[in-house]
Amino acid sequence: MIDLxxxxxxxxxxxxxxxxRGDDPALVDALLAADEARRAAVTRADKLRAEQxxxxxxxxxxxxxxxxxxxxxxxxxxxxVKAAEAEQAEAEAALRAAHLAIPNVVLDGVPPGGESDFVxxxxxxxxxxxxxxxxxxxxxGTGLGAIDVERGAKVSGSxxxxxxxxxxxxxxxxxxxxxxxxxxxxxxxVIAPALVRPEAMEGTGFLGAHAEEVYRLERDxxxxxxxxxxxxxxxxxxxxxxxxxLRYAGFSSCFRREAGSHGKDTRGIIRVHQFDKVExxxxxxxxxxEKEHARLLAMEKVFLSLLELPFRVIDVAAxxxxxxxxxxxxxxxxxxxxxxxxxxxxTSNCTDFQARRLGIRSRGANGLSxxxxxxxxxxxxxxxxxxxxxxxxxxxxxxxVPMALRxxxxxxxxxxxx
RNA sequence: GGAGGGCUCGCAUAGUGGUCGAGUGCGGCGGUCUUGAAAACCGCUAGGGGUGCAAGCUCCUCAAGGGUUCGAAUCCCUUGCCCUCCGCCA
Numbered sequence: 001m002i003d004l005x006x007x008x009x010x011x012x013x014x015x016x017x018x019x020x021r022g023d024d025p026a027l028v029d030a031l032l033a034a035d036e037a038r039r040a041a042v043t044r045a046d047k048l049r050a051e052q053x054x055x056x057x058x059x060x061x062x063x064x065x066x067x068x069x070x071x072x073x074x075x076x077x078x079x080x081v082k083a084a085e086a087e088q089a090e091a092e093a094a095l096r097a098a099h100l101a102i103p104n105v106v107l108d109g110v111p112p113g114g115e116s117d118f119v120x121x122x123x124x125x126x127x128x129x130x131x132x133x134x135x136x137x138x139x140x141g142t143g144l145g146a147i148d149v150e151r152g153a154k155v156s157g158s159x160x161x162x163x164x165x166x167x168x169x170x171x172x173x174x175x176x177x178x179x180x181x182x183x184x185x186x187x188x189x190v191i192a193p194a195l196v197r198p199e200a201m202e203g204t205g206f207l208g209a210h211a212e213e214v215y216r217l218e219r220d221x222x223x224x225x226x227x228x229x230x231x232x233x234x235x236x237x238x239x240x241x242x243x244x245x246l247r248y249a250g251f252s253s254c255f256r257r258e259a260g261s262h263g264k265d266t267r268g269i270i271r272v273h274q275f276d277k278v279e280x281x282x283x284x285x286x287x288x289x290e291k292e293h294a295r296l297l298a299m300e301k302v303f304l305s306l307l308e309l310p311f312r313v314i315d316v317a318a319x320x321x322x323x324x325x326x327x328x329x330x331x332x333x334x335x336x337x338x339x340x341x342x343x344x345x346x347t348s349n350c351t352d353f354q355a356r357r358l359g360i361r362s363r364g365a366n367g368l369s370x371x372x373x374x375x376x377x378x379x380x381x382x383x384x385x386x387x388x389x390x391x392x393x394x395x396x397x398x399x400x401v402p403m404a405l406r407x408x409x410x411x412x413x414x415x416x417x418x
Numbered sequence: 419g420g421a422g423g424g425c426u427c428g429c430a431u432a433g434u435g436g437u438c439g440a441g442u443g444c445g446g447c448g449g450u451c452u453u454g455a456a457a458a459c460c461g462c463u464a465g466g467g468g469u470g471c472a473a474g475c476u477c478c479u480c481a482a483g484g485g486u487u488c489g490a491a492u493c494c495c496u497u498g499c500c501c502u503c504c505g506c507c508a
Contacts, residue, residue: 042468046477053477056489060436074488197498240465361465368465 001099001356004035017105020112020318027101034091034098041091045084052077100208103323104353107290110318110327117317118330124301125310127334132395136337137386138268141167143397143417146389147269158266159258159273163385166415170388171276171381173408175251178278178379181303182249187280190250192231195222200234203358205324212259224255229375232281237358241371244362245284245292249378252277268386270342275382282374283360286352289372293349296376297329300345303378306404309333309391312341324350333387344383347376 007014011032015025055074062070111119141147146167152160163171179189201207201223206214215224225231228250235248254277265271280299284292297313304311316328325348332341352370355361361368392400397417401409 039468042477046468049477052488057436059488071488076488078488 001353002102002105003352003356004099006105007031008035014102014105017318018102020106020110021103021321022114022319023103027098031095031098031102034095038088038091038095041084041088045081045088048077048081048084052081103321104326104351106318106321107327107349107351109315110321111315112319113317114319115317118314118320119317121313121315121329123310123312124305125308125334127310128336128391130336130393130395134336134390135393135397136268137270137389140389140393140397140399141268141385144389144399144415145418146170146385146415149268156273159271161269161272161382165418167385169409170385170405170415173405174379174381174384175276175278176408177306177405178303179249179251181299181306182278182280182378185247185299187247187249190228190232190235190248192225192228192235192250192252194225194228194231194253194255195220196225196230196234197222200230200237201225203237204230204233204354205322205357206230208323210322213257215255215257225252226256227254227277227375228252228279229281232279232375233354233358233373236283236360239360240368241283241360241362244371245282245288247283248281250279250281252279254380269382270386272382275380277380278378280347280376280378283355283371284374285362285364286370286372289349289351289374292372292374293327293329293347296347296374297331299378300331300347300376304331304333304344306402307384307388308402308404309344309387311344316346322348324348324354326351326353334391335387336390336393342383342387344380344387345377347374349374 002014007028011028014028018025018028052074055070055077058070059067059074111117135143138147138149142149144167145165146163148162148164149160152162155162183189195217198207198221201214206226210226213226216222217224231252232248232250236246253274255274258271258273261271269275280296282292282296301311301313311331311333314330314332316330321328328346328348330343331345333344334340335342350373352372354373355370360371360373362371388402389399392402394400394414399415401412401414406412
């Protein structure tokens with residue numbers, strides 16, 4: 001939720017943000033109107049409540065003769081209060097709806113426009129070339145006995161896969177490497193629940209535009225998380241944080257319905273319904289948010305560099321940001337089989353938007369105020385394995401293990417086909 | 419799955435229809451005293467909303483939501499969470 005104070009003081013800034021995102025700036029005026037209507041309703045109801053309280057008190061001290069008259073008046077006021085409160089509730093619900101309709105205000109410098117309007121900030125490493133016909137990760141992975149999509153489909157349906165042998169070991173190695181890096185940098189490792197209650201899902205903003213992406217267990221009214229950002233953000237919901245920053249690295253499975261992506265990335269394990277991920281999450285003072293964002297991005301770059309993967313960093317355009325994000329950087333690694341860049345990690349600065357909704361505050365000079373939250377992928381395991389296999393493949397179908405990963409694979413330097 | 423018990427101001431508790439947004443203890447903060455510290459003593463110690471330049475005034479919040487009543491922390495209903503016992507599974 002955006003800051004209503006900012007909205008009142010500088011509605012043009014919010015309108016500009018809407019325009020940059022390709023969203024309707026008229027929603028801003030709808031919100032302003034709803035805000036005013038609510039305040040009017042609150043004032044009316046407050047006045048009546050105050051009067052009612054006074055008359056109710058008077059009932060006690062009234063003499064037997066005046067009592068019936070006072071009681072009469074109290075009853076009338078009681079009814080009036082009830083009506084005013086109903087109006088207030090209505091106005092509050094309308095405000096909430098209008099409030100939720102507006103995504104976070106984008107930061108200065110975010111490129112306006114849609115998915116293709118991103119700006120490339122830098123490229124790390126050269127696009128590799130091969131003196132043999134490259135194979136895609138599924139061919140290589142199948143050859144290594146590392147990936148089994150056929151049985152994945154048999155057991156669970158399309159977009160599911162088994163990681164077997166080296167595939168399973170690679171996952172554990174990647175996760176261990178990521179967690180080790182996170183711990184070294186002061187992040188608290190967390191194993192988070194993958195099932196969460198509606199409030200957690202809602203509070204993190206995933207039931208808005210992303211609602212179709214989310215698995216829901218209707219019988220139990222629980223949701224399967226699409227990223228551990230959800231439990232990590234909800235972790236401190238409703239709390240006053242005495243110490244900032246707080247940094248967590250959550251490891252969990254992630255579930256995505258991939259509704260509307262039929263036919264996209266259907267081969268292999270680039271886009272599946274279930275994968276594991278190590279996700280960074282930080283709670284910081286809003287003044288430090290941009291600095292922290294750079295820090296998370298740096299963590300991602302180090303990790304990809306350790307895997308010896310060439311990648312580029314893009315500044316995602318306003319229209320392609322999530323509801324909660326004010327700015328987002330993606331790291332895209334080179335995918336040799338398709339000769340294109342593929343998003344491997346992503347880090348978002350949600351400023352105080354998410355924290356406001358989740359009620360996460362800290363003590364400042366002028367009382368309590370929402371903190372800033374940021375999230376970033378350290379390692380999305382499935383995709384990372386896919387890219388790793390492709391980039392480090394050799395002509396004979398074997399795969400070179402990057403140096404940093406070897407300690408986590410019992411010193412293994414090369415994975416050989418079976 | 420069955421049977422009970424609970425949820426109050428950071429923590430522990432008091433409070434069973436009206437001056438209770440709420441007492442006490444602990445903790446925390448500030449002060450007096452002290453060479454310093456401790457002890458003792460004194461004071462302060464929720465959050466949110468409305469209105470106002472401000473001081474202030476005012477409303478809401480005793481797990482959440484509904485209900486009864488002129489009036490609810492207190493009575494009723496629903497939900498959530500926690501705990502105990504039994505059963506079951508690991």
